[in-house]
Amino acid sequence: MPVQINKKNKMSNSKNTKQEFSKKYFSIEEAESLLPKIESILTRTIKLNKALEILESIEIEVYDDDYEDLRRITKINRQFHKLSYEFYANVEKLESMGCLVKDYEIGLVDFYCKFEGREIFLCWKLGEKTVKFWHEVDEGYMERKPIVDLTKGW
Numbered sequence: 001m002p003v004q005i006n007k008k009n010k011m012s013n014s015k016n017t018k019q020e021f022s023k024k025y026f027s028i029e030e031a032e033s034l035l036p037k038i039e040s041i042l043t044r045t046i047k048l049n050k051a052l053e054i055l056e057s058i059e060i061e062v063y064d065d066d067y068e069d070l071r072r073i074t075k076i077n078r079q080f081h082k083l084s085y086e087f088y089a090n091v092e093k094l095e096s097m098g099c100l101v102k103d104y105e106i107g108l109v110d111f112y113c114k115f116e117g118r119e120i121f122l123c124w125k126l127g128e129k130t131v132k133f134w135h136e137v138d139e140g141y142m143e144r145k146p147i148v149d150l151t152k153g154w
Contacts, residue, residue, distance in 0.1 A: 023097030026111040028147065031122050031131045034097055041090050041127055042107050049104045055080045069089040108141055122147075 058076055062069045094101055094109075099122075102108040107126025112119060115154070123133040123144045133144035 007023050018144065024113050025119075026122060027112050027113070028122060028131050031099075031111040031113075031124065034099070035124065035129075035131070038099060038124075039126060040095065041093055042109070044102065045087060045090040045094070045101075046104055046107055047127070048090065051083050052080065052087060055083070085148065102141070107118060 048148055054074060060069060060073055060076070062073055093102070098111065100110045100112075102110055109124045109126075110121035111124070111131070113122045114120075115134075119137050120134050121137055122131050123139075123141065124131045132147055134147060135141075135144040
């Protein structure tokens with residue numbers, strides 16, 4: 001099962017450790033100023049996600065008396081937890097910057113923005129040099145519109 005995060009998943013185990021996400025609102029320029037750092041962290045996070053998927057897919061049949069199998073399982077588990085820790089540390093870094101990663105496979109990121117008195121998302125995808133698109137908060141990637149549509153009422 002792949003490691004996936006979506007906006008419904010909370011990274012907490014109890015009410016006491018629940019992390020609150022405080023919204024940060026960005027201008028296009030503010031969002032774009034973060035892109036080099038986001039790109040670096042997100043690229044590594046995508047690689048971690050793929051590695052975790054591979055590790056999760058490994059099945060080893062273990063016999064109680066087979067010491068080598070037990071060592072192999074321990075090593076795989078240790079590696080999985082190490083990569084998982086780094087993955088979630090990166091997720092927290094991205095969230096603390098104020099961006100919302102919507103897809104860890106293609107690298108889709110949204111930034112809250114205020115436009116004409118309402119919340120919208122500025123939308124960026126890994127590989128794009130600038131923030132070129134936006135969409136309403138109740139819409140998604142398929143409904144994104146060019147930024148030029150935004151500047152008319154800015």
